[in-house]
Amino acid sequence: MHWIALQALPDAVVAGDAPESAPEPFGSAALAPADATAALGWWALQFTPRVAQVGPAVLLEVSASERLYGGREHMLACVMAPERPVAHVQHAQAATSLVALALLQTGMPPGVVEPDRLPLATLAQAKAHLPTLERIGCRVWGDLRALPRGGVARRFGAPLLDALDQAYGLKPEVYPWLLLPEVFDMPLELSAQVEAAPALLFATRRLLGQLQAWLRARRQGILALELGWQMDARRNTASHGQLLLRTAEPTLDMQHLQRLLGEHLGRITLPAPVLTLRMRSIETAPLPSASTSLLPDELHAGDSLHQLLERLAARLGPEQVLRALPRADHRPEHMQTWRAASAVRAPGNATAGGNTRRPRGTAAGTTPAWAEFYPTWLLATPLRLAVRQDRPLYQGPLALLVGPQRLEAGWWGKGGPDGHADVALRDYFLARSEQAGLLWIYRERLLASQAADAQQVAGHWYLHGLYG
Numbered sequence: 001m002h003w004i005a006l007q008a009l010p011d012a013v014v015a016g017d018a019p020e021s022a023p024e025p026f027g028s029a030a031l032a033p034a035d036a037t038a039a040l041g042w043w044a045l046q047f048t049p050r051v052a053q054v055g056p057a058v059l060l061e062v063s064a065s066e067r068l069y070g071g072r073e074h075m076l077a078c079v080m081a082p083e084r085p086v087a088h089v090q091h092a093q094a095a096t097s098l099v100a101l102a103l104l105q106t107g108m109p110p111g112v113v114e115p116d117r118l119p120l121a122t123l124a125q126a127k128a129h130l131p132t133l134e135r136i137g138c139r140v141w142g143d144l145r146a147l148p149r150g151g152v153a154r155r156f157g158a159p160l161l162d163a164l165d166q167a168y169g170l171k172p173e174v175y176p177w178l179l180l181p182e183v184f185d186m187p188l189e190l191s192a193q194v195e196a197a198p199a200l201l202f203a204t205r206r207l208l209g210q211l212q213a214w215l216r217a218r219r220q221g222i223l224a225l226e227l228g229w230q231m232d233a234r235r236n237t238a239s240h241g242q243l244l245l246r247t248a249e250p251t252l253d254m255q256h257l258q259r260l261l262g263e264h265l266g267r268i269t270l271p272a273p274v275l276t277l278r279m280r281s282i283e284t285a286p287l288p289s290a291s292t293s294l295l296p297d298e299l300h301a302g303d304s305l306h307q308l309l310e311r312l313a314a315r316l317g318p319e320q321v322l323r324a325l326p327r328a329d330h331r332p333e334h335m336q337t338w339r340a341a342s343a344v345r346a347p348g349n350a351t352a353g354g355n356t357r358r359p360r361g362t363a364a365g366t367t368p369a370w371a372e373f374y375p376t377w378l379l380a381t382p383l384r385l386a387v388r389q390d391r392p393l394y395q396g397p398l399a400l401l402v403g404p405q406r407l408e409a410g411w412w413g414k415g416g417p418d419g420h421a422d423v424a425l426r427d428y429f430l431a432r433s434e435q436a437g438l439l440w441i442y443r444e445r446l447l448a449s450q451a452a453d454a455q456q457v458a459g460h461w462y463l464h465g466l467y468g
Helices: 011-015 036-044 070-080 097-106 123-135 141-146 148-155 156-167 195-219 254-266 303-314 369-375
Strands: 003-008 050-052 057-061 088-095 185-194 218-232 238-251 274-286 322-326 335-342 377-384 386-388 389-392 401-410 424-433 439-446 463-464
Touching: 003 036, 003 070, 036 195, 057 097, 070 088, 070 386, 088 097, 088 218, 097 156, 097 335, 123 141, 123 156, 123 195, 141 156, 148 156, 185 424, 195 218, 195 254, 218 254, 218 335, 238 254, 238 274, 238 303, 254 303, 401 439, 401 463
Parallel strands: none
Antiparallel strands: 003 057, 003 088, 050 057, 185 274, 218 238, 218 274, 322 335, 377 463, 386 389, 401 424, 424 439, 439 463
């Protein structure tokens, strides 16, 4: 058996003569977790499943995991690496957990002090009896061990002897092993009442730091989280409030989440002072796998596209930032639909309304032959063209280059202004104008019942798209 004891150091100790220091966790001191001991325990689960929290310390039993890391020294180097949720941590190691805890409290390195010379104050079961033990001359573990066991059991109880036997490895050590919670739910009591919602952002940084430690332990990213607050119940107002935050992609970027929370909190007015915060995970997802390319990935400075869209939606409102989604429809004006960017996770993976039809004569994963002739710009309303001698005009006569592409669509729905099917019967052409360049036009085809007389066999010409 081999135990490693870890304990997070407060900032006041770090500022003085700390036994050791480490770089800032995850790149930001402002994201220190709300519960440093719990975050340290979640992080330690990657080394061994036998992790226990004892007061302010975290215990790791690593005898079964040392071989995976190439030995005890290499494993200790990994445990003390700077990628921890807590920047400054002190550690101790020993054959039993109680000796490791005692060395952690005294700050003595292992092997320098024998267990018999450890102070009795470092043994948790002996603290309640310290005044009596000191009066009879017991100040270290060896003094207590030298006393008659029967007298110690009658005077101080059997638990003290059991703890002493466990410390020397004569009895097994039993702990409730730490389990990673399935849902992140962390409260935080504020040190003072907060009356303005933007001022809550400072306290949420600690909750975000705790959330990041939990996500790293689960190897997942956050998709949706809820920030709730409890207000002063003495006010004749609402007693609680909440804010739901969603992201388009699973993320571990707490700085991005902090900026989004700042945008949302800036628009909230609190009816009463806030006393307690609570952050809860609503939805998580595995993080995207790392690139397997043999070439170095291109480095992009600044925020990604989805982060920029989320920040704009938080500032301007979700309905002000739209994203185009493809739609399975032959009619060019219905080939896409616009939805709020924050409500779309993976553009292109789904079609609006669940319609999965594709143009006739094309296979899945392919594009129709006419797709390469589609224009860059589509007019919101087709422009009717003048006709001279059955030839369309737009800043002069038009020369038809490619076509026709015959379109018959819209008969399955009722999207017309009169509630009837918005049928499109058209012949599209790629035309050229001497002044305007390339144009995308179509000629409307009429049904026999729509013709004014028997000689009318064709409809009007329209300009539908421009090439930029």
